[in-house]
Amino acid sequence: MCGSSASNAYGSAGTVKAIVSPPIATAPSIPVSNEALLWPDVESAVSREWTDAHVSVLLEESVAILAPTSGGTYIDCTAGAGGHASAILAASAPDGRLLAIDQDPSMLAIARERLTPYGDRGRCVLGSFGEVAEIAHDRGIAQANGIMFDLGVASPHLDDPDRGFSFQRDGPLDMRMAHDGRPSAADLVREMTFDELARVFRDYGEEPAARRIARTIVADRVRRPITRTVELADLVARLGARGGRVHPATRVFQALRIAVNDELGQLERGLAQAHEILAPGGVVAVIAFHSLEDRIVKQFLAERARDCVCPPRIPVCVCDHRATIQILIPGGLVPNEREIAANPRARSARLRAGRRVGALSVR
Ligand SMILES: C[S@@+](CC[C@H](N)C(=O)[O-])C[C@H]1O[C@@H](n2cnc3c(N)ncnc32)[C@H](O)[C@@H]1O
Structure with missing residues (x-):
């Protein structure tokens, strides 16, 4: 709280x-x-x-x-x-x-x-x-x-897996509150540079492993871009900071949601x-x-x-x-x-x- x-x-x-x-x-x-x-x-x-x-x-x-x-x-x-x-x-x-x-x-x-x-x-x-x-x-x-x-x-928003806000349910990595042409979370994860992704995870999610997560996303996406919520949640669970009461993916999902919707x-x-x-x-x-x-x-x-x-x-x-x-x-x-x-x-x-x-x- x-x-x-x-x-x-x-x-x-x-x-x-x-x-x-x-x-x-x-x-x-x-x-x-x-x-x-x-x-x-x-x-x-x-x-x-x-x-x-x-x-x-x-x-x-x-x-x-x-x-x-x-x-x-x-x-x-x-x-x-x-x-x-x-x-x-x-x-x-x-x-x-x-x-x-x-x-x-x-x-x-x-x-x-x-x-x-x-x-x-x-x-x-x-x-x-x-x-x-x-x-x-x-x-x-x-x-x-x-x-x-x-x-x-x-x-x-959180309960509908098709909106892509929840790391607990599989769905497209979307997170757009409005469909007005803004890029989805999957678009950001596919197109942002390493520096941009690391900054989003750090500034909007206060994620301690921001750079490690961003580096892995950028390296892996050449082979296979992340398009699903559980794919990102699994990656963050492997690489992200542990401890505390919240799921390790909470901070990264919050960060992307803030960025997608400005x-x-x-x-x-x-x-x-x-x-x-x-x-x-x-x-x-x-x-x-x-x-x-x-x-x-x-x-x-x-x-x-x-x-x-x-x-x-x-x-x-x-x-x-x-x-x-x-x-x-x-x-x-x-x-x-x-x-x-x-x-x-x-x-x-x-x-x-x-x-x-x-x-x-x-x-
Ligand atoms: C927490 S809910 C509001 C719930 C509402 N007070 C109720 O009691 O039912 C937040 C709502 O704000 C909308 N929202 C978020 N950012 C917005 C923005 N920049 N402009 C307009 N609506 C926005 C979301 O789509 C969502 O429906």
Whole structure:
């Protein structure tokens, strides 16, 4: 698990003790607690049928921090199976509106079906959150009161061997979340140079045996390129670093997935664009699943939460820079043990959030 509740501002069982106040928006004060009974509609939105597709992580906490209100406008940048999206719509009844974005048409189809009960309050759009501002503007949304990111892949991605995300099931080495012409993982493994492969495994997977694995791939592919997930998993199991609780192929598969989908670049662009279109008092909430994502989110919030950006050698502030974000959960929030027991995929999640303060940039 990524961090622990003891090391941040939260008490046991993930209960939030201190969300920075006072809120600028007129959001109702809602207790953020895994124990909290939120809105009855939120509970019914999380029906068994849908949790079979994908169990939403930190769902109640995310909705509570976004504090949706009727009449508000919300964007779910990672619609997935529509868990967070439907909970936001339920909590913003009767008049809240939500734009749900996903780059994967098969996930968007699941989200669309799940949002059907909310009629035209929920709209689903195929696209990448790296262009969230454009997508919103094209649909007449200039500002949003809440923007949600629940990063990474959804359970159907991991569970379907044909998508090539899982090292535990044999399938084509694909890993593309969108089919927009981007190269697959097999393409990268076949075409990247030794240096490029080693850098991907090291920078995106923190794989200690990055160079050894890259060297073997490059040497072997002349004879027989790797095209299947189990072929790569077997090679990494032979050559990769051992020890720890995770399968030896975990880091290499994560690294390739990040590279195939430009996940870190998309996140940087998505956060910058979300900041542009957040209404004063609006909240951006982000759930990250590994340290590379979480570092980007943390830095994004920290940089915008600073009043002065003068170099440290200047004794008196001359920049007149003012913070545009108020950090809402210092240190972030991680799932409690009950959630992790029920959904082990939640174990590395961390929720961070910020509230937009100050003037909006003019577009
Ligand atoms: C963890 S799932 C979201 C699950 C969702 N919150 C729920 O409760 O059902 C992440 C989703 O984000 C999508 N996604 C990942 N990167 C994206 C991007 N750059 N743009 C749009 N969607 C993206 C994936 O296709 C996946 O469906």
